[in-house]
Amino acid sequence: MRAATTRTATPPDTAREPTGSGHAACHHGEILQGVFRDERGLPVHGLVTLPVHGRASTARFTHRPGSPPDAVTVTPAGRTKARTAAVLAVRECAARHGQPPCGGELTLTGDLPLGLGMGSSTSDVIATVRAVADSWGALLPPDTIALLAVRAEGASDPLMHGARPLLFAQREGRVLETLGAALPPAVVVGCTVGGGEPVDTLSLAVSVRDEDLAAYEHLRRMLRRAVAEADTALLGRVSTASARLRQRTLRHREFPTLTGIADRTGAAGVQIAHSGNVAGLLFDPRNPGLERRLRHCAQALDREGLTPTRTFTTFATRPERGVVPWTNTSRKPSAART
Template sequence: MSPTPHATGAAPGAGQAHCHHGEILQGLFLDAQGRPREGLVTLPMYGLGTRARFLPRPGTPREALSVSPPGRTKALRAAALVLAECCTGAVCGGELHLDGDIPVGLGMGSSTSDVLASIRAVADAHGLHLTQQTVAALAVRAERACDPLMLDGRPVLFAQRDGHVLETLGPALPPAIVVGCTLGGGRPIDTLALPRRTYQEGDVGAYARLRNLLRLAITHQDTALLGYVSTHSARLGQQHLPHPEFPTLLRIAWHSGAVGVQIAHSGNVAGLLFDPAARALPHRLHGCRSALAQAGIPATRTLHLPPTPQEPAWTRTSPKRSAAPTSYASTTASSASASKP
């Protein structure tokens, strides 16, 4: 880790992070050295997120940390890691305050959002500029696996347990409109209680094919191919976290003219993907929402790909230079040459 200090001492610091809407693709992939790695491609989402504020308490030891609301242990662990690993010179303990509107336990990256906002707030308080690699490494240590929310950029295949990019897939996802919904009655899922995924012989080949197809979908901005990839990834994901509503989602997608479905691989959030250029699109979207309601599956919000941020994923709120993420290239440079299985 190589943080760059921009100020000494500590002052109140702030940070924030957005969330995602589950995965487009998740599975087992080969890295640049041909080793199997778990990886994922998330469906980006703005408008919901976590805001963190860190209030240093001079005269207290570094270990004297508290978090509000209580129980946000991953965020507290992340704050402690920043102080221990990145802050030099005189440091102190402090209070971490979190505020957010991300539904917890639906597979939308709420814990990673908490962790990233906390890392940024503590870094901001100490005038530190942390690279994306450093933030990713801290996030993995804080929660064992993290989503690529710190990148705020192009679609990537991200090794969530290693904290690095396996491949940059292209400049942007194909255009799509996603009708979001929740499965399982919207009940939260404790991801830490889920057994770790196990894979069968031949899974690497199946996921390599989907990886290749997603790369093509992005290159050619092919919405139908994006839907094909996300649907098949969701189908494979049913082996690990089955959803009784999955066949119903497939039927609704077929009858409403959607190009596919996507489901969070560790939660109950899902979506049906539509081509924005499709004929009679308003009719299709209305029919989709009506069918979801009739099936007892609550529709939530409609998303657009590529997403248009409603607000910056990171806003500087202090007068000194903040711990904003570095340029996207700093994270992807080492992975640009990742082998393509």
């Protein structure tokens, strides 16, 4: 993902009020999240997200030359993380141009649900940073955006790097490993757990034992192989195992129900937001009877009071031969998909 425009990096004209725009996608929680060894062999919190194509946050920023650098207003009100990101991004861009920082007006639009673990705040923050940079005629690299996002949020998803599967240190804003070009092909039937109540990610008490670190490193190797071999079944095993490990912290009472439905409908596995309340069942689109499996899955979720929220794919451009594309809300085949 990158800003809507890519103008050359020239200082803004102080005689006018430059406006820029930015865009950022969201995700559907994590495929894998835990603690992993970094390049120095030190344990680091990391995650691999499940992108959702089509849903996004858009930001528009107009900066006011001569105003105080922290004089940033945001619409809708209450998006404090995005406001903080705007202030940080203005300082970054101003320093790069040798100009004094200033305030401005930030407007956010989009269709992302808040507080469910879909990266809505990170999407707002990334879109904001890109909009500020665009208003300065700049294009900040993903690594810089990641560091600004962590400063604004305390932790960040790797949405600034696009849809590639990355093992990302969310509290440090750095990539631990690029796993490959794309996740294995999967169709995901999403739902919410925990009544859809928001989860305060940073307040979660996470205890990691030595055996957990070994288990997460094993899942990392499995996911690396799943990506290299486009193995959806192995992807599902990784996501289910990761979700099961996280149950010690999240304690979703619906988790046994989800795994039971996955077993009965032939899903590859279960995926959850480790810091939120969205969940999904992953299906291999190359297996026979896909439409029947998806229909039975949706019916089973309904019977258990876990109404499906969206059905989407891990492939953004062209589905596998013979796979019917689906929309993000309908249970029936559609010409458009997320």
